[in-house]
Structures are given as C-alpha cells and as structure tokens.
Amino acid sequence: MKKKTLSKSTWTYIVVILVWAVVMILQQAGALSSHLQGLLVPATYYAIVAVGLNICVGILGELSLGHAGFMCVGAFSSSLFSIAMQNTLPVGIRFPLAMLIGIAVAALFGFLIGIPVLRLNGDYLAIVTLAFGEIIKNILNALYLGVDSKGLHASFTSQMDLGLEADGTMLINGPMGISGTPRDANFTIAIVILLIALFVAQNLVNSRDGRAIMSIRDNRIAAESVGINITHYKMLGFVVSAAIAGAAGVLFSHSISTLQAGSQYFGYNVSILILVYVVLGGIGNISGSVLAAAVLYLLPELLRALSSYRMLIYSIVLIAVMLFNWAPAARNWRTKVAARLTKTFGRKERA
Amino acid sequence: MSQETTEKKPLLDVSNLSITFGGLRAVDGFQLQIQKGELYGLIGPNGAGKTTIFNMLTGVYKPNEGVILLDGQDITGHKTVEINRDGIARTFQNIRLFQDMPVIDNVKVGLQNQYHYSIAASIFHLGSYRKVEKEMDDAAMEFLKIFDLEKFRDYKAANLPYGQQRKLEIARAMATKPKLLLLDEPAAGMNPNETKELMDTIELIREKFGITILLIEHDMKLVSGICEKVTVLNFGRILRQGITKEVLRDPEVVKAYIGE
Incomplete structure (x- = not known):
C-alpha cells in the first residue's frame, strides 16, 4: 500500500530501536546514573499506555479517563500468575505467558466496561470511564486474597477475615498489595513490547477494521449509512486500547517489588497524565504519543535537581509543546517547513 | 419505459x-x-x-x-x-464525509462489506491482508476514476472543493453496491x-x-x-x-x- 520511501511507521520503529541501542551502549559504558536507569522501564510503559490510549482517543475518537484502571488489572492479574508459577516455569516461558494473561484480562475488562460505556458519547463517556478506573483501583486496594489447602479465600475487610490455614499464603494483601513478583521486566523487554504495541496500533490504523473505526470517529451517521456496524467497531477499538494498556501494566508489575493499587500508580491523575501525553504528542498520531510520553515522563524526573522550579519548567514545556502542536501560527510554520524539506529532499510526505 | x-x-x-x-x-x-x-x-x-x-x-x-x-x-x-x-445507499443534505481520512479511504469504507479479512489479519497484516487491500485499492480507484476524483486520492476529504465533496459522497454511497x-x-x-x-x-x-x-x-x-x-x-x-x-x-x- 505504501510507496518506496519508508513510511512513517517504519521510521518510528527505527527511531525506537536506535534509542534502545544508544541507551544500551551508554549503560555498558556506565554513563547512566542509577536514577536514570530506574526511569527507563517506566518511561517505556508510559509510552505503551499512551499508544493504547491514543487508539481510544485519536482513532476511535472517544475520551477515556480510565486507562490507568486497565493498566491496574493487567498488572495484578499477571503478577498473581507470575507468583504462582515462579517455581514451576522458567522465566522465558513465564513472562510471555504473564504478558498474555495481563493483556487478556485487560481486554476482558475493556469488553465488560465497554458494554455500558460505549453507549455514551463525549463527556459522558469520559466521566464513566473515569469512575470505572477508580472503581477498579479501589476494589483492588480493598481486596484481601489468600490461598491455602482449602482453596482461595477473599475478603474486603481484613487479612484476619480470610481465615487462612497455617499453610496458606497471602496473594493480595489489601492496600499492601502484592509483593514478591519476580522482576522479569527490563528495558530491552519493555522496548520489545513497545515495538509490538506500535506494530499493532499502526497496522490496525492501516486496515479495514481501522478504517471502520476512524469512519465512526469522523462521522457516525455516515458510517452507519454505508453499513458500518457501530457497536462492533467501537468495541474493537476500545478493547484493543485496553489490551495495550494492560501490557503496560504487566511491565509495571514486573519491574517493581511491591505492587500496590495506590492512587500514585493507578489513580485518575495517572489516566490524565497519559492523556496529556496523547494530546501533546498529537491526537491520532501514534508515534507522537511515544515521543511525548518519553520526553514528558523523563523531564520532571531529570529536573529533580532544580527542586522547586521543576514543575514550573515542566508546565512551561507543556504549554510550549501544546502551542507548537495546535496553535494555527505554529501549524502554518510547520507546513511551510515540511514543504521546504520536501523540496530539498524530494521526499513525498503525506499531509 | x-x-x-x-x-x-x-x-x-x-x-x-x-x-x-x-x-x-x-x-x-x-x-x-x-x-x-x-x-x-x-x-x-x-x-x-x-x-x-x-x-x-x-x-x-x-x-x-x-x-x-x-x-x-x-x-x-x-x-x-x-x-x-x-x-439502499444515501447522501446527506449537509455533506457527511469522513473528514480526516484520505479520499480513497472514504471510498474504501464504502467497500468495507464486500471485502473481508479477519481481525488478526488487520492487526498483524498477515495472510489475506495484502491481497484484499490491493483489491480494495483497485476497486476504490475505479470509483474515483468514474467520478473524476483520482487526482485527489490522497487528499484529506475535508480539503476537497465543495463540488468534489458532493461527488465523493456519491462515490462512497455507490461503493456499497446499492440497488x-x-x-x-x-x-x-x-x-x-x-x-x-x-x-x-x-x-x-x-x-x-x-x-x-x-x-x-x-x-x-x-x-x-x-x-x-x-x-x-x-x-x-x-x-x-x-x-x-x-x-x-x-x-x-x-x-x-x-x-x-
């Protein structure tokens, strides 16, 4: 379908791989501080959720404020699996399976939540997804789950209520969450997952199903009039979006020692933060989401040295990026520059 | 008659x-x-x-x-x-195109129900994807040619002149093979x-x-x-x-x- 010149999606893969290579070389050379090394995996999984959310916001055209919730279910389900299989399966099999389980569970939740939510539009949909994200987080926060010789025990009040036998183990310890998830994820794996997420998202956009989803975004009534099944395709977009967020959750839970369903990890603030990445990276622009997530996640962390000025600089950057992306003057300027580049390099870019 | x-x-x-x-x-x-x-x-x-x-x-x-x-x-x-x-296919009094999509994709959405491949093929671009997409491209180009829109194929639909937008809407409706x-x-x-x-x-x-x-x-x-x-x-x-x-x-x- 695309012509001889490398398409934009191919460039995205190349850039991501280059970034990975540079980081790996720097790491080998010992040029990365341990603080920065600790930020690599989070930056990548935020990039992944941003890709997932962009499918919902940019491609499907529905505002979701609950994507942290999908991350949350992906994280918890895969963690439970990994702990259960810790001594039976080698990491090479365990982690891919955990990944699939996290994705499947997030997709399932996407489907279940999608049934009521996708009947709504616009602001209403945003509000309800926000609520669902919070509900998921709060339930997991209050859940005590243990297993013993008699089977599974669950409670919403306290650990004591579980009535575990002497041989029992706690799986989810309420607000204390899950501890002891094997730390299977590293930067390389995270990059691989990011590449797969990009691959899925960009392929979807350039396919029959992707076109149907975008046609609903652009004009629902017209889409219906040419025989597009609205419910089916809205659900497809939403589920894929949730599944990708779930994959990010799996990376998250396998890169920290204690997984808690706290607000700082899965609250609505996180959902909004991800939305900021999507909006500033360009709604509907998949590769832009990756760039925005990486830069905007790393920036405030790297500015920690500036302490109180940190958030000031961060917000100035946000405003600058927003203007660059959306202000008419900036857009005109970009079109001009793009035209000049096209002239110089003779490469045809799609508008 | x-x-x-x-x-x-x-x-x-x-x-x-x-x-x-x-x-x-x-x-x-x-x-x-x-x-x-x-x-x-x-x-x-x-x-x-x-x-x-x-x-x-x-x-x-x-x-x-x-x-x-x-x-x-x-x-x-x-x-x-x-x-x-x-x-039955229709057009609208106030034009309803898929504004942000290329002209050719507007027609391809109209062709949607005559060409099939699985969701897996969509996501991984496997199997029948290439063949069917090629067929859809060819069929869509046929329609664009009939309506004299082929030179606009990669334009965003919203950027077409008004009269061409009307034509594109008819082309899209015709792509659904109506009676x-x-x-x-x-x-x-x-x-x-x-x-x-x-x-x-x-x-x-x-x-x-x-x-x-x-x-x-x-x-x-x-x-x-x-x-x-x-x-x-x-x-x-x-x-x-x-x-x-x-x-x-x-x-x-x-x-x-x-x-x-």
Whole structure:
C-alpha cells in the first residue's frame, strides 16, 4: 500500500530501536546514573499506555479517563500468575505467558466496561470511564486474597477475615498489595513490547477494521449509512486500547517489588497524565504519543535537581509543546517547513 | 419505459407511510413506486417532510404506519446498517464525509462489506491482508476514476472543493453496491457550473451502474432536466405525483411553491 520511501511507521520503529541501542551502549559504558536507569522501564510503559490510549482517543475518537484502571488489572492479574508459577516455569516461558494473561484480562475488562460505556458519547463517556478506573483501583486496594489447602479465600475487610490455614499464603494483601513478583521486566523487554504495541496500533490504523473505526470517529451517521456496524467497531477499538494498556501494566508489575493499587500508580491523575501525553504528542498520531510520553515522563524526573522550579519548567514545556502542536501560527510554520524539506529532499510526505 | 408491463414489480414500493413527532404528523399516507432504473424526484417546499421520508427509508426513523418494500422484500423497521446491506445507499443534505481520512479511504469504507479479512489479519497484516487491500485499492480507484476524483486520492476529504465533496459522497454511497441511491439535495450550495457537472455525474452513474435513483432537490432546472417522474410533497402529504413536465405545470404545485 505504501510507496518506496519508508513510511512513517517504519521510521518510528527505527527511531525506537536506535534509542534502545544508544541507551544500551551508554549503560555498558556506565554513563547512566542509577536514577536514570530506574526511569527507563517506566518511561517505556508510559509510552505503551499512551499508544493504547491514543487508539481510544485519536482513532476511535472517544475520551477515556480510565486507562490507568486497565493498566491496574493487567498488572495484578499477571503478577498473581507470575507468583504462582515462579517455581514451576522458567522465566522465558513465564513472562510471555504473564504478558498474555495481563493483556487478556485487560481486554476482558475493556469488553465488560465497554458494554455500558460505549453507549455514551463525549463527556459522558469520559466521566464513566473515569469512575470505572477508580472503581477498579479501589476494589483492588480493598481486596484481601489468600490461598491455602482449602482453596482461595477473599475478603474486603481484613487479612484476619480470610481465615487462612497455617499453610496458606497471602496473594493480595489489601492496600499492601502484592509483593514478591519476580522482576522479569527490563528495558530491552519493555522496548520489545513497545515495538509490538506500535506494530499493532499502526497496522490496525492501516486496515479495514481501522478504517471502520476512524469512519465512526469522523462521522457516525455516515458510517452507519454505508453499513458500518457501530457497536462492533467501537468495541474493537476500545478493547484493543485496553489490551495495550494492560501490557503496560504487566511491565509495571514486573519491574517493581511491591505492587500496590495506590492512587500514585493507578489513580485518575495517572489516566490524565497519559492523556496529556496523547494530546501533546498529537491526537491520532501514534508515534507522537511515544515521543511525548518519553520526553514528558523523563523531564520532571531529570529536573529533580532544580527542586522547586521543576514543575514550573515542566508546565512551561507543556504549554510550549501544546502551542507548537495546535496553535494555527505554529501549524502554518510547520507546513511551510515540511514543504521546504520536501523540496530539498524530494521526499513525498503525506499531509 | 418501453416494456412496462403490469406484472413488473417496482424496485421500491412504499405504501401508506406515516410518522408523527409529538402532535405533528410530519408525513401522512405517503406512497411511492419506483421502477428499476428510474430517476425519480421528490420535491416540495421547506418542511414538507422530504428528508423525513429519506430518514424513514434509511431506518433513521421508524415509521408509525406503512410498509416499505425493496425488491419485494419488506425492510420496514430495519436498522440503518441493515438497510444499507439490503441495498439502499444515501447522501446527506449537509455533506457527511469522513473528514480526516484520505479520499480513497472514504471510498474504501464504502467497500468495507464486500471485502473481508479477519481481525488478526488487520492487526498483524498477515495472510489475506495484502491481497484484499490491493483489491480494495483497485476497486476504490475505479470509483474515483468514474467520478473524476483520482487526482485527489490522497487528499484529506475535508480539503476537497465543495463540488468534489458532493461527488465523493456519491462515490462512497455507490461503493456499497446499492440497488437504490437516495440523494438528499445534491445540488444544494452549488453554482450553476457545478450543478451542470453534477447532472452529468448523475446521468453517468445511471448509465454505468443501471442504478435507480430517488433524489430530493430544490433546483427545478435539475429536476426537470433529469427526473422522469416526481412526487410533490406539501405539509407531509402528497400533492401531485407523475411525469415531471406535467406535474411541474400543475397550478396546485405552482401555488405550493410560489404562492398565489
């Protein structure tokens, strides 16, 4: 379908791989501080959720404020699996399976939540997804789950209520969450997952199903009039979006020692933060989401040295990026520059 | 019209169609028979209920009474999506394109239900993906060529000139392989040149596809120029129905349009 010149999606893969290579070389050379090394995996999984959310916001055209919730279910389900299989399966099999389980569970939740939510539009949909994200987080926060010789025990009040036998183990310890998830994820794996997420998202956009989803975004009534099944395709977009967020959750839970369903990890603030990445990276622009997530996640962390000025600089950057992306003057300027580049390099870019 | 026999069934057979909004009877006892291959006009002053009839034919509104038969099949009360699959495609009074998508993709969405591959093929671009996409591209280009839009193939639909947007909307509707095409004021907002071009396009697709067309229009030149038969609607009721030239000369019709 695309012509001889490398398409934009191919460039995205190349850039991501280059970034990975540079980081790996720097790491080998010992040029990365341990603080920065600790930020690599989070930056990548935020990039992944941003890709997932962009499918919902940019491609499907529905505002979701609950994507942290999908991350949350992906994280918890895969963690439970990994702990259960810790001594039976080698990491090479365990982690891919955990990944699939996290994705499947997030997709399932996407489907279940999608049934009521996708009947709504616009602001209403945003509000309800926000609520669902919070509900998921709060339930997991209050859940005590243990297993013993008699089977599974669950409670919403306290650990004591579980009535575990002497041989029992706690799986989810309420607000204390899950501890002891094997730390299977590293930067390389995270990059691989990011590449797969990009691959899925960009392929979807350039396919029959992707076109149907975008046609609903652009004009629902017209889409219906040419025989597009609205419910089916809205659900497809939403589920894929949730599944990708779930994959990010799996990376998250396998890169920290204690997984808690706290607000700082899965609250609505996180959902909004991800939305900021999507909006500033360009709604509907998949590769832009990756760039925005990486830069905007790393920036405030790297500015920690500036302490109180940190958030000031961060917000100035946000405003600058927003203007660059959306202000008419900036857009005109970009079109001009793009035209000049096209002239110089003779490469045809799609508008 | 030469071999119009009594046993020939109309393609579209609407009888006693009525709809009420609150206390208002927007369309009352509407009936219409269109033969295969005919170009039929639906005219009437503003608010006469023309678009409401289109919306009932395409499943946007459910009629309170009446039966709609398409090719002998009862499609009354079908949903919009089903009606497109039954064989009715439409355009809109205020153009409804997929604005942010390329021109060719607008047509490819119209082709959607004739070309299939699995969701897995969509996501991983496997198997039949390449072959089917190629076929869809070729088919879409065919349509763009017919409508003289092929040079715009990669333009965003929103960036097309107005007249071309109208054409693209018709191309998209035709891509769904309908038996009956409904055009809702296709010449609205067009200058005389564009209207002329539109009339040529309509004639062309009739020839090429042998399609049956029902159109709503205010431009009397267009109606008298291409429609064989018309129905005049006034206050939700049929005022006159028949051969265009005769109907347009009818004093009642003139009165409804221009006043006494």
